Amino acid sequence: MKPILLEIVARTLTSFGQCRSCSLVFEEAGLREKIEENTFREYPPDLVEESKRLYTWIEELKRLYRHRLFIRVIDAKSFFGFYKSLRHGIRRYPGFIIEGKETCTGWDREKLETLLDKYVRQDARACFQPG
Secondary structure (H helix, E strand, C coil), X not given: CCCEEEEEEECCCCCHHHCHHHHHHHHHHCCHHHHHHHHHHHCCHHHHXXXXXXXXXXXXXXXXXXXXXXXXXXXXXXXXXXXXXHHHCCCCCCEEEECCCEEEECCCHHHHHHHHHHHHHHHHHHHCCCC
């Protein structure tokens, strides 16, 4: 059973700590918390809250769907995020793209989980088809 691809196009916070090499250096130097704290202060409070809300939601989705879901977060400000927004008609963030086929936008958790459940059921049926 292959995982369902969930791409999330969202406004994201960018910091030095996102680079794995940099993150390791900052961690060893004891600067990680200070950098994260400064990063949060540099962004508008609404964007920080939106990012925290999205992160919490992603953690819940990972816990709920476990190995059935592969999540890719795409920064809406990046070229790829702009392309995905145009290609899939995303005009509000966050935008969720399921298997490159269906989208939903905003914070409607029920709608997103309904779409994900649909793909989980389709995948499960395909696994049990005589072949």
